[in-house]
Amino acid sequence: xxLDVAKLAGGSDRRxxxxxxxxxxxxxxxxxxxxxxxxxxxxxxxxGNLYYYFQNKEEILFACHDYSLxxxxxxxxxxxxxxSPPDDKLRKLILAFVHMLLDELQGTALTLDLQALSPLLLKxxxxxxxxxxxxxxxxxxxxxxxxxxxxxxxxxxxxxIMGAVNWITKWFDPAGPMSSEAIGRGFADYLVGGxxxxxxxxxAVSPGFNSNT
Numbered sequence: 013x014x015l016d017v018a019k020l021a022g023g024s025d026r027r028x029x030x031x032x033x034x035x036x037x038x039x040x041x042x043x044x045x046x047x048x049x050x051x052x053x054x055x056x057x058x059x060g061n062l063y064y065y066f067q068n069k070e071e072i073l074f075a076c077h078d079y080s081l082x083x084x085x086x087x088x089x090x091x092x093x094x095x096s097p098p099d100d101k102l103r104k105l106i107l108a109f110v111h112m113l114l115d116e117l118q119g120t121a122l123t124l125d126l127q128a129l130s131p132l133l134l135k136x137x138x139x140x141x142x143x144x145x146x147x148x149x150x151x152x153x154x155x156x157x158x159x160x161x162x163x164x165x166x167x168x169x170x171x172x173i174m175g176a177v178n179w180i181t182k183w184f185d186p187a188g189p190m191s192s193e194a195i196g197r198g199f200a201d202y203l204v205g206g207x208x209x210x211x212x213x214x215x216a217v218s219p220g221f222n223s224n225t
Contacts, residue, residue, distance in 0.1 A: 083116075145174070148170045
């Protein structure tokens with residue numbers, strides 16, 4: 013089940029609407045090609061009204077990253093506090109990550125132009141991203157140490173998972189036949205299922221995932 017990410021992130025509805033409009037514009041035209049006027053017009057706002065919420069386009073870009081990472085870090089803390097096994101925790105994080113990438117900010121949530129940010133803002137985003145990476149590796153390591161996952165390098169496995177999920181934005185077509193929910197379930201099945209020490213104990217493909225639908 014997908015989450016109420018606005019509630020998780022604690023952001024106002026209007027600010028989140030602006031971020032979604034901005035992310036869509038960034039996806040179509042790139043960060044440097046998209047204008048504040050374009051972002052505002054898509055929401056029937058004036059540029060002046062938009063500046064009530066954000067000072068400039070860089071702040072909007074920063075907020076796209078910050079909002080996405082806040083949602084994922086809040087979920088990370090909730091998942092780490094659960095008594096569920098590592099595979100369930102990892103699966104929940106992958107599903108949420110795919111949902112964030114494809115549904116919340118138009119496939120650009122965590123893949124926008126980081127280098128367009130000033131050094132100070134970039135440092136803040138990298139710090140949050142590193143926190144999420146560390147939490148992900150901790151869950152993977154728990155699975156390895158418990159014997160649920162086969163032995164491996166938790167850092168390398170984390171890179172593989174994040175790389176696979178991030179690449180979805182390169183080929184995903186919102187108008188295509190595959191829903192974001194089906195993609196999320198399929199990726200969670202394959203990425204988590206491939207870690208098990210006893211693969212036979214885990215179904216490689218969920219009933220709801222069909223690449224031809």
